[in-house]
Structures are given as C-alpha cells and as structure tokens.
Amino acid sequence: MRRIAALLAAILVSAGVAGCGGGGAEPGASREATLVLDFQPNAAHLGIYAALHLGLYEREGIEVGVREPSASTDAPKLLEAGRAEFAILDIHDLGIARQRGLDVVGVAPIVNRPLAAVIAADRDEVQRPRDLEGKTVGVTGLPSDDAVLDSVLRADGGDPAAVDRVTIGFQAVSALASGKVSAATGFWNAEGVTLRRMGTAIREFRVDDYGAPRYPELVLCTTSGLIRDNPGLVRSMVAGTERGYRLSVERPGQALGDLVEQNPGLDRADQAAELRALLRAHALDPGGFQPGALRAWGRWDVEHGILDSKPDLRAAFDRRFALPLPSA
Numbered sequence: 001m002r003r004i005a006a007l008l009a010a011i012l013v014s015a016g017v018a019g020c021g022g023g024g025a026e027p028g029a030s031r032e033a034t035l036v037l038d039f040q041p042n043a044a045h046l047g048i049y050a051a052l053h054l055g056l057y058e059r060e061g062i063e064v065g066v067r068e069p070s071a072s073t074d075a076p077k078l079l080e081a082g083r084a085e086f087a088i089l090d091i092h093d094l095g096i097a098r099q100r101g102l103d104v105v106g107v108a109p110i111v112n113r114p115l116a117a118v119i120a121a122d123r124d125e126v127q128r129p130r131d132l133e134g135k136t137v138g139v140t141g142l143p144s145d146d147a148v149l150d151s152v153l154r155a156d157g158g159d160p161a162a163v164d165r166v167t168i169g170f171q172a173v174s175a176l177a178s179g180k181v182s183a184a185t186g187f188w189n190a191e192g193v194t195l196r197r198m199g200t201a202i203r204e205f206r207v208d209d210y211g212a213p214r215y216p217e218l219v220l221c222t223t224s225g226l227i228r229d230n231p232g233l234v235r236s237m238v239a240g241t242e243r244g245y246r247l248s249v250e251r252p253g254q255a256l257g258d259l260v261e262q263n264p265g266l267d268r269a270d271q272a273a274e275l276r277a278l279l280r281a282h283a284l285d286p287g288g289f290q291p292g293a294l295r296a297w298g299r300w301d302v303e304h305g306i307l308d309s310k311p312d313l314r315a316a317f318d319r320r321f322a323l324p325l326p327s328a
Helices: 002-020 043-054 074-081 091-099 143-155 172-177 191-197 224-229 231-250 252-262 268-280 291-303
Strands: 032-036 063-067 086-090 105-111 116-120 136-139 164-167 183-187 203-206 218-222
Touching: 032 074, 032 231, 043 063, 043 105, 043 231, 043 252, 043 268, 074 086, 074 091, 074 218, 086 091, 091 218, 091 291, 105 224, 105 231, 116 143, 116 191, 136 143, 136 172, 143 183, 143 291, 172 183, 172 191, 183 191, 191 268, 218 231, 224 231, 231 252, 252 268
Parallel strands: 032 063, 032 086, 136 164, 136 183
Antiparallel strands: 086 218, 105 218, 116 183, 116 203
C-alpha cells in the first residue's frame, strides 16, 4: 500500500511540475489530441482509460479524445491525414505502414510482448506444435497469421507446408469450439481466454515461446511531423499514458472499473479474465523500447514475409519520450 501511495504522490508531483511549464509545449501549440485505438476497447487499453478517469492527461496539460477504428487500417491513414494526433498500432501494422510510405513513428510501447499464438482445441490430441501436421488450421488471412503459424511450427521441427490452412477471418473462437478446425491463430489474451472460460480444453503455443523475439505487440504512434512541430504534446501524451499503465498495474481492480465504466458495453467478468492473463504475463509492465528487441522484430518480420526489407528503426521508433522506470 505504501508503494502505491508513493507512486501516486510521485505522479502528482511530476504532473504539477509539467503543468507549471506547460508540459514543454511551444507557444501557441495545440494541447488537444485525438487517440485512435487499434481495436474496440479492451483490457489491453486499461492504462488509457485509467489516465482519462484519474485526470492524468489533464495534469499534463492536454485534453485527449479516444476513438475506436472502423478497421485496423484506419489509424495510419488518420495520422497521415492529420485527423488524429496519436494511434495505437500493432507493431506489424506500423512496419507495413512505413513500408507503404506513411509517416508513422512509434513513441512508446503499450503492450510489451507478443500476444499472438497458435491455439489448439484439443490439448490431448495436440501436445506440441508439430502434432498439427496433417491437420486443419484456421488463419484470419492477415500476413502476420501465416508468420505466426510458420514460426511456431518450425521452432518445434514441424513442416509449415504439412498443415491445411483455411481462412476463417476473425472467427477463431467459434471455429475451434465447433471443431471446424483443429487449431487457429489468435491472441492468447483474447480468444485463448474466451475459450478457456467456455470450458474448451485448449493448448496454447505463444509465438515468443516458439521462434519469435519478445517484441512489443502494441505501440503508441504519432507522426514525425508532430514530433518536430509539437514535441511537448507528444511528451505529455506519452507521460500521461505511461503513468496510467503504471497505476493500472499497481491497482488493476480500480483500473478495470475505470475501463468498464467508460465503456458500458463491456462485460466486466470477460475483461477481468483478459486482464489477469495480461498481468500474469507482465505484458503491461512499464518500460521503454528495447533496441535489441526492435532489431530482432525487424529481422523476424522480414524472415517471415511480413515486411519486404529491414525497417529503419531510428526513423520508425523515437525513444526520447519514454519515462524512466520507477525506483523499487
């Protein structure tokens, strides 16, 4: 309890200092920002809604509005068009957007480890990845799905060509529960949790346990133009968001309440189960970008065909805005 109180006190003090100086804003610079999520609000966005509820963005001197995307490809286009200042992107989507010439720059990790997995519906029949040879495996159709499946199989000595891949879109839960497929690609914090809550005896092969590096799955992004013209706004956005996540990890029950209160369509029990999975995996723990992890991610994405060439990491990620880790 003393640790939580000390953390909150430190946040309030630092926010007060930032407020006195305008958060590093340039004279006349905008202090309003729109943040586009990568998906519908869920437990992975916990820190954002905690920051909104606790007024952490306001204490940084900014007003943040959150928008849901209509499709996963919305956010890079909205950033490029200047219709949003910030967005949460899957790291693979960040790389693809830059490959297509879009001005997208990661400024802070949101979820600091991969969430992708191959999920088998019968844990007795499929005890290791290479047991999937000769079986039907569902994929959404996204390039990253094939990369995940290939990586998991190869890491266990399996042959990716020996599985029958079928495109099931985003219907992994129903396809696995009904026995339509033996396994499917999905997120262990979402589909994996849902299937377990339904009583399906799944087995889960997380991609960073099978060939992939420990890269950050979700990244807070903006544009190089905004970084150049209004670095104070970027600094304040990163600070408010990171502080929201730090407090969420310290007080997950309260942060869960903030998330559900601001998104009444969410089921609290479902989100609590997803949050427990994220916390057990330390996926929401604070910390900046790790250069080694980013280099390994770039190599992995090229090796598995997600990206055509090695990304320019210095241009794709700006590490200047992350807050220092709190002292123990």
